[in-house]
Amino acid sequence: MMSNAIRNFNKYKYLLFELIKKEIKLKYRRSFLGILWTLLEPILTTIVLTLVFTRMLDWGKSSDYPVYILTGRLLYSFFSSSTKSAMKAIRSNATMIKKVYVPKYIYPVSSVCSGYVTFLISMIVLLGAAFIFKIKPTVHLLTAVIPLVLLFVLALGVGLILATMAVFFRDMEYLWGVILMLVMYTSAIFYKTEKVDSKWIFYFNPLYFIIVNFRNAFFGHPMDMQALAIAAAYSFGALIIGIILFYKKQDKFILNI
Amino acid sequence: MEDIVNNKVVKVNHISMKFNLMEKRVDNLKEYIIKFFKNELRYQEFWALKDITFTLAKGERLGILGLNGAGKSTLLKIIAGVLKPTEGTISIKGRIVPLLELGAGFDAQYTGAENIYLYGAVLGYTRDFIREKYDEIVEFSELGDFIHVPVKNYSSGMKARLGFSIATIVDPEILILDEVLSVGDAKFRKKSEKKIMDMFDKGVTVLFVSHSLEQVKRLCDRAIILEKGCLIADGPIDEVSKLYEALVGETEKKPKKKKKKKKKKKPVPKDIPETNVQKEAVAQDEPETTKKQEAAAQDEPETTEKQEAAVQDAPTTNEQQKADVHDAPETSEQQKADVQDVSETTEKQEAAAQEGRDNSEPEQI
Structure with missing residues (x-):
């Protein structure tokens, strides 16, 4: 079965590539600045968040606050946009699914992948910001790869779960919007965790632990092993559940779209 | 065998x-x-x-x-x-190459050229293969410069032509045809038929659905x-x-008989798609019901209301009723009068019937 799946994937990997390309190409096709928005958007939102929260949360003199925000925001916005588009992937490709046989996972997977590509492009902004705010790279920067991989795994797993559920229950799309808001506020994007009393809430949010380690790598601290373990457990757990759920339900999709 | x-x-x-x-x-x-x-x-x-x-x-x-x-x-x-x-x-x-609803899989924002690659990938072609065949596809589709225009601006014929050209660029082992031999204008139709015939000659296996x-x-x-x-x-x-x-x-x-049949009988649950044959069978079994109903109608005009209710469940009935009225040759004066009373209700019935006409039913009186 496994070798079968791999052979099938090989046959359709060009389709996966085409779908990823399509999503990236079409995203900015009609906009004047095109792909530049991938860079501009995080810069602008970071400026807004910095202006709002430096005063409000009494950040003090810490000069790297914009970079702190930017790291959290980039990771969160990838997670939210890719899970959202993966959730809608099956339904928005309904015409295709009804006509031609194609492994169905290819649609949510391509959504997450295309989101990841634009996410990696937008990392350029982070490098620029680090340069401006004089954050020196250290050896720890190399460990940034690990949270980035976990982030992809998590988004893929959650995306598959959502894609499956959204076929049967349209409400998921609204519900997920609310949950994402909760994720955003518990991800410590624009505040420091020291000031939070009830830290238990973070344990429900895998994204938080991913962001923690990404920041550690970026600001030159060693990796937080506990956070890594939790993030890995969540990510691979989500992926396994996602694959099983999707695999079990995929034959019923067509009856519901 | x-x-x-x-x-x-x-x-x-x-x-x-x-x-x-x-x-x-x-x-x-x-x-x-x-x-x-x-x-x-x-x-x-x-x-x-x-x-x-x-x-x-x-x-x-x-x-x-x-x-x-x-x-x-x-x-x-x-x-x-x-x-x-x-x-x-x-x-x-x-x-397998399915020629079903050609062009349904296109992305409207994409240009024709981009869709060739996308749709080709959906059909399982490799990139090199598509690149190699690209010119041939464009030429066969006769789209010319339109190939660089987003597909949303295409006419349905153009879409179908492009879809056909992409799908048939390979020689499939199995071809699935769902009444698609009528693609595009007369000229293109000839061309596409010829292409399919060529495939036939090469010994393709065909599954063909048509009425x-x-x-x-x-x-x-x-x-x-x-x-x-x-x-x-x-x-x-x-x-x-x-x-x-x-x-x-x-x-x-048997359309006439069938029409009579349904009259007042319990409507068959809609979930079970009934075929005409089945209906006819029912109809033949009890053609006399209509007569009875007519008789009933004479005696007590308020039954028509019940009828109306029944009719709404079974939308096709109104025509039979009319048919009944015409058919019954021995209708007396009195009956005619009754019929006139009923006439306004039949109008309503018609309206109701119009909404959900069973299209599998031949419509003649």
Whole structure:
């Protein structure tokens, strides 16, 4: 079965590539600045968040606050946009699914992948910001790869779960919007965790632990092993559940779209 | 059965397809959970296909005949791999090219050129292959400079032409045709027919669905008939087409009788797609009901209201009623008067009937 799946994937990997390309190409096709928005958007939102929260949360003199925000925001916005588009992937490709046989996972997977590509492009902004705010790279920067991989795994797993559920229950799309808001506020994007009393809430949010380690790598601290373990457990757990759920339900999709 | 050589390209093995028709569609979480706990999640089972078995040898051209709702499209979808059968297995050898609703898979924002790559990838072609064949596709589609225009600006004929050109750029082993031999304008149609004929000559295996028996006879050498999900005939085209003609002829002869039948009888549940044959059977069994009703109508005019109610359930009835009125030759003066009273109600009935006319029914009075 496994070798079968791999052979099938090989046959359709060009389709996966085409779908990823399509999503990236079409995203900015009609906009004047095109792909530049991938860079501009995080810069602008970071400026807004910095202006709002430096005063409000009494950040003090810490000069790297914009970079702190930017790291959290980039990771969160990838997670939210890719899970959202993966959730809608099956339904928005309904015409295709009804006509031609194609492994169905290819649609949510391509959504997450295309989101990841634009996410990696937008990392350029982070490098620029680090340069401006004089954050020196250290050896720890190399460990940034690990949270980035976990982030992809998590988004893929959650995306598959959502894609499956959204076929049967349209409400998921609204519900997920609310949950994402909760994720955003518990991800410590624009505040420091020291000031939070009830830290238990973070344990429900895998994204938080991913962001923690990404920041550690970026600001030159060693990796937080506990956070890594939790993030890995969540990510691979989500992926396994996602694959099983999707695999079990995929034959019923067509009856519901 | 005809050959023992192992050159079967399509093997359909006892497949059945069940659909769960939910009494009321539940597609939101709240309702689902409530119904789940109240144990109200009820499904009505509907077997679109029942125990279908046949095999196709390489080069055979199979026509699939059947009335609306007989399960033809479901069968094609299962063979194309889009649907998975509830029971049974199916094995396919070779590349399938489905020519169904050409151009349905295009992305409207993408230009024609980009869609060639995308749609080619969907059909499982490699990038190099598409690149190599690109010019040929564009040329065959006759789109010229339009190839660089987003597909959303295409006419439906242009879309179909492009879809056809992409899908037929390979020589498939198995070709699935669903009444698509009428693509584009006359010129293109000729060209596409020629291309399909070329494929026939190369020994492609064909599955063809059409309502035009004429076309099926011309293109196929074998046919099957589906009725209500069951395979009722399988054999050489001449025999099967005669059978089918008989079957269709039978259903076409009796529209009058059928109309009478339904009158007041309990409407058949809509979930079960009924075929004309079935209806006719019912109709023939009880043609006298209409008479009775007429009689009843004379005596007590208020029954018409009941009738109206009944009619709304069974939308097609109003015409029969009219038919009744015309048919009944011995109508007395008094009856006519009654009929006039009724006439306004029949108008309402007509309106009601218009909404949900059963389109599988031949419409003549």
